Amino acid sequence: MIVVMKKDYTSDDINQVVNYIENKRLKVNVSKGKETCVIGILGDITEVNVEEVQALKGVSKVLKVQEPYKKVNRLFHPEDTIININGNKIGGKNLGIIAGPCAVESEEQIVEIAKQVKKSGANFLRGGAFKPRTSPYSFQGLELEGLKLMEIAKQETGLPIVSELMSIGHLDEFMKSVDVIQIGARNMQNYDLLKQVGRTNKPVILKRGLSSTIEEWLLSAEHIMAGGNENVILCERGIRTFETYTRNTLDLNAVPVVKKYSHLPIIVDPSHGTGSSEYVESMAKASIVAGCDGIMIEVHNNPEKALSDGQQSITPQQFDKLMKKIKILSSLED
Amino acid sequence: MIVVMKKDYTSDDINQVVNYIENKRLKVNVSKGKETCVIGILGDITEVNVEEVQALKGVSKVLKVQEPYKKVNRLFHPEDTIININGNKIGGKNLGIIAGPCAVESEEQIVEIAKQVKKSGANFLRGGAFKPRTSPYSFQGLELEGLKLMEIAKQETGLPIVSELMSIGHLDEFMKSVDVIQIGARNMQNYDLLKQVGRTNKPVILKRGLSSTIEEWLLSAEHIMAGGNENVILCERGIRTFETYTRNTLDLNAVPVVKKYSHLPIIVDPSHGTGSSEYVESMAKASIVAGCDGIMIEVHNNPEKALSDGQQSITPQQFDKLMKKIKILSSLED
């Protein structure tokens, strides 16, 4: 961490900064120049409160040198984390292929889709029981009934279940029913929810917030890991920009960036990342080649009748065709 | 709502759309052109699922004509909503002046600040007991103890209390202790939390999400109002852009825009909206002149020792000076 003093700093100001830092048992290095003075702080600064330093008298700005996260940081955990869910691995060279409808609508629908995506090569079933909707008047999901229907689909196919948790009030049911808890983009900084899932050992897919930086996303993963749950899978699902031809802007740069800074697995959701079924194939293939650890695809047996996100869901036939291409791409040497 | 068909639509496609709409008891108007066909839907479309229509065969895009919110809409409620909190009004021509520290730190701190801001003209006391922090290693607030200290400050000054609720688990305590519940920017789309406060009659300040459009913000207010709670105050607190010289970009356009589309009061938080104490005065004054119904200002008696947000807090002396200017500006005829 670097503290840059204001032009008109006094020696008292410097002493105050130095004392503050030394009280944290960190080493300080003061360089005075003609125009300004720069104070370098070396060592583990995760417990220094940047805002406190920023507010000290005479301080112009504080520049970070080290990343502010620890448990998610590859620096302290060089090997890729591999998460094993009922024998299905995600991370390292293992791809998680997560497919299913946006929302669970009926037993027939979820079981049928589960069978079809399994046949094509999916190793996880996704399905929304509780749906976060911008409008209070839109379909909110089948709720607990939806979880039950997913359990039936799991019995029929053996596919582990991924579903989104929106309320700490439902954590107990999710612990029993689902294999992977999904935290949605809108809840990426719902710290209460992160804290609660951090106290379990259930694998968690943490979606990137619509306008969250990669650093904030990794810090939200740190919130979960700080509670003791190390089974975190990151999911890039598109960010909000000014572009209007697509629902979101899929940030595939995030794949190699996360691989550099963190050991956690990262998967990609091209369905939300583009918002349109006709772009899903291109972006799913691109994600695999960019080096991600899995993809999450919305598949619906009748997209035109889907109760939500129909326009971005592909059919089981399209998914099957996509999986054939994914298999070839993932078999190429890196 | 307007449905635009794809270039190669068939009459079957049109019939499917028309049937879908007529089943909702809405009127349809079909216009066929050389290149495309456009289907107009008139009437109250709040219960039409745009996504379902978008996914119908042959549909190219769906354009909204009416706003998707109802209870927050000025169209159906032309007069300004005025919210009365223990005799202090916000809305119409009544300004809410909400001041206090980012975080409650001690009895001495909160009582002292409360007394000073009251003397300068504040009519509400703000203070954070539970703090949403990007890093799990930062100070998380005094939690329930913080609420107790705010109650003491209220007893000493009579100022109603505003504090942020982060978890439905604390709703009961907030119902007892605080006068206005604040929903923070990161929880603007935490629908579980919105639903719970919507079932109470406690006034709610709903902060705009970091990257939320005004439409999404009004829809989040609709989530609260749909539950029966009509005491919603909107708070513009800056949005996320590419600019780095300021912490956020304060969107003052939102003031006249919200006034046009909604009857709800809108206040402005220039402390978060700029992120720097030296810009707070300019933006507080500009907010008032732009026509807002109140301001929320971080005030700390010792910003350099503040446990959070010290760099954007102003001192009681600066607040007093600001209030003198606010009084002159707010006394001018519109």
Added chain:
Amino acid sequence: MIVVMKKDYTSDDINQVVNYIENKRLKVNVSKGKETCVIGILGDITEVNVEEVQALKGVSKVLKVQEPYKKVNRLFHPEDTIININGNKIGGKNLGIIAGPCAVESEEQIVEIAKQVKKSGANFLRGGAFKPRTSPYSFQGLELEGLKLMEIAKQETGLPIVSELMSIGHLDEFMKSVDVIQIGARNMQNYDLLKQVGRTNKPVILKRGLSSTIEEWLLSAEHIMAGGNENVILCERGIRTFETYTRNTLDLNAVPVVKKYSHLPIIVDPSHGTGSSEYVESMAKASIVAGCDGIMIEVHNNPEKALSDGQQSITPQQFDKLMKKIKILSSLED
């Protein structure tokens, strides 16, 4: 085009809109509802001035149904455009591999790099003679001398030359020296420059502006094509977002989107799109798989001594390794 009237519109207002449109010899369809009135305009609306309509009395908003571009529109030109530059094709199934240094620095540098990238499989040489720099104090390029050195490299290798034109004052020299004129991101809406290159028949690479929507980008291509020059290649190079771990956010969604809306070739520049040499390989591979018609890569034989963009340039050795992977990926059936 759809015109939505304000709630309090009068019949005079409607007549004014109808007359305006009928004067343009277009068909009008008026649908009156309980709350509002919607006027549909069918036919070729490229000559209707949306702003004029928007400003008519009683008009609330104008919604576009058709895309506002014509010559770049795939609707009117279904086949892929293939551009042939000295026997090297870009578009359709033909990949343009454009490599070279950010800035031309010396004869030795440019000739050496040209030879190496050619050997690895590049079919175009890029090099900056005039450099757009944020600071007036940074290296501005060798200017006309730079163009001469590129011509020498072309003589030695046969590679056609791509270089950025920043001023209409240099158009004559560029017409003589270069094979493809590049219009940089900062000049994407420099309409004076677009108009001038539109009057030539020289192939043009039009980079997407830092914060330009795909629609604006296609409209800038339309500016060039409207002048008569149909040899336009689009280049996605990353857009500006709030993310700070990468220099730009590469928008690969743009590849299938542009393929849908336009017949023009689209290439991708992962060097600027990521801003860091360590991410270039992942994103170059992802671009190819997403379906682009070429890539533009910054290659420098000594990145640590490069006078500009060293941190995002890869070495000829890294480029050679990348090309081996690109060849495998591009040989896969679509």
Added chain:
Amino acid sequence: MIVVMKKDYTSDDINQVVNYIENKRLKVNVSKGKETCVIGILGDITEVNVEEVQALKGVSKVLKVQEPYKKVNRLFHPEDTIININGNKIGGKNLGIIAGPCAVESEEQIVEIAKQVKKSGANFLRGGAFKPRTSPYSFQGLELEGLKLMEIAKQETGLPIVSELMSIGHLDEFMKSVDVIQIGARNMQNYDLLKQVGRTNKPVILKRGLSSTIEEWLLSAEHIMAGGNENVILCERGIRTFETYTRNTLDLNAVPVVKKYSHLPIIVDPSHGTGSSEYVESMAKASIVAGCDGIMIEVHNNPEKALSDGQQSITPQQFDKLMKKIKILSSLED
């Protein structure tokens, strides 16, 4: 400037950085920590090429401590710059009130508007002769004829003329006809144009680019000042964000920020900053109170017939009403 080394740096890497810096005759300070090494560079670093340093072996990142601009920097020029244009001053406590139509359309139109805005208190006349249009099929302005009509309006009213220059080919005509050259948002980084106006002594209004940071904007002003022209007025006109209810997001934070970092005058354009005539008054008033040095307002005597930007133009009557309020606000003590 601070250079942060990678975790696995060698002493050779450090020596290379130190030599590089010392060759620029700057002072270096090396601090080695357990995890990393930080090298501070003190003194005037405007001539150090950040990119060259970034590309040196072993360098992880380069952090800026000082602002990269010099002539625009308030640090080296503490007093406000005041620009005198035919006796009308902008800067310091002097407000420039610039009003007129988006585009000059006829002698009658421009003379009539000029007379009316002068009467209400404007001291500059704006009018577009050359118009930058997203579509090549929109009205492009009356071009040189438009300049002539503005000169007539100047003769009739004495108001100095402000008009946008889009091409260096027209610089001579602008030097003769206009009093202030406007550089539009789309050309903010058209360095060729900046360089040419930098060689004149004509006052320049430099609009902020749609997605330009304040730092880039000040660097573009530095491009003009580096050529010798010190008469630069900055104009905030709204930036591009995800919000769609307004055309742009007016960034009023920019007013106090620019005042802090630069001595140049800053004016605000609420017409483009909101895109809607109904929001202009609120934002014009807010701009004045925020501390700007002037406003630029689109006024049209018949907005419904305006050939461009009609929806954001106010009438002379609305302008007159606005000016009465502006006069009161600007008469208040700061």
